[in-house]
Amino acid sequence: MKVVNSLIENCFAILEVLATEAKSMRLSDIADRLQLQRSGAHRVLTTLVGLGWVEQDEATDFYRLSLKLPAMGYRFMQAASLPDVLQPVLDKVARESRELVRLAALASDNLTTIAHAQGAQGSLICRSRTFPVLPLHVSASGKVWLSTLSREAALKRALESGLGKPGSYGPREIKTVEEFMKELDRTAKRGYGIALEEAEEAVGAVAAAVVTASGQTVGTLAIVAPAFRLAEKRLDELGEKALAGAAELALLWPLRSVASPTTVDGDTAA
Incomplete structure (x- = not known):
């Protein structure tokens, strides 16, 4: 059983790496990243290619994630009615802030963007980079989530x-442990995260954690805007809107069920 578990773990680890990088990768790079033997990584990749979860470029032999996994995630979100339930809140925050709003879900110690709403119009629209998995140390969402953890756990992540x-991030990326720990303290004190030209040049964001009544952090709500529009007063204003939106989302999340439970006879269960 231990061998089977190891194979399953390696399989999912490879899928996570390909999803995080969102680009084609060499076999050697995948194996080195996960500290796997190349022969073992090759066997897992060959199986994943055969099953359609991974694609291999015939010209370069590089591997990339197929659209099968993202499509499955999209189908799940639709079945769970996540867009229907959460989108009105995002639309409201976007309308009130007149900026781009993004919702990220927390899973396996990663934040992944699952929905957005655009409140800006015309030339005011912020065309920012979308990260499949948010870089925690340079994003407002990452900072606010990490600020809820112990400092040891936050630093590790x-x-x-x-x-x-x-890294290929913005010009104001925090690069030292000392400064990052100070930033976590500032984030915890104000209650929301701020990132100005850290993830990318000329773009900033504020973000609040979505925390359920049980105290579990399940995601983050970020308001993204051009950095030149984010003066101190504006940051405070957007921070309050992010906190209000996150609190509203917390009332809806997690969904109590994907669909109404039914009995064998088709009657609604109590």
Whole structure:
């Protein structure tokens, strides 16, 4: 059973790497990233290709995630009515803030964007980069979530996200542990995260954590805008709107059920 578990773990680990990078990767890069033997990684990848979860470029032999997994996630979201239930809240925050609003869900210690709403119009629209998985140490959403953890756990996840390593992020990216820990303290004190030209140049964001009544953080709500529009007063204003929107989302999340439970006879269960 231990061998089977190991194979399953390696399979999902490879899928996560390909999903996080969102690009074609060499076999050697995948194996090195996960500290796997290349022969073992090759066997898992061959199986995933055969099942249609991964594609291999015939010219380069590079591997990339197919659309099968994202399509499954989309079908689940539709079946669970997530867009129907949560979208009105996003639309409201976008309308009131007149900016781009993004909702990220927390799963497996990662934040993944699952929905958005655009409140800006015309030339005011912010065309920011969309990260499949948010870089925790340079995003407002990542900071506000990490601020809810113990400092040891937060630092561990920030380092795994790329803190202190050369990255292709914005010019104001925090690069030292000392400054990052100070930023976490500031985030915890104000209650929402701020990132100005950290994830990408000329773009900023504020974000609040979506915390259920049981105290569980399930996601984050971010308001994204061009950095030149984010003066201190505007940051405070958007921070309050993000907090209000996150509180409203917390009342709806998690969904109590995907669909109404039914009995064998088709009657609604009590």
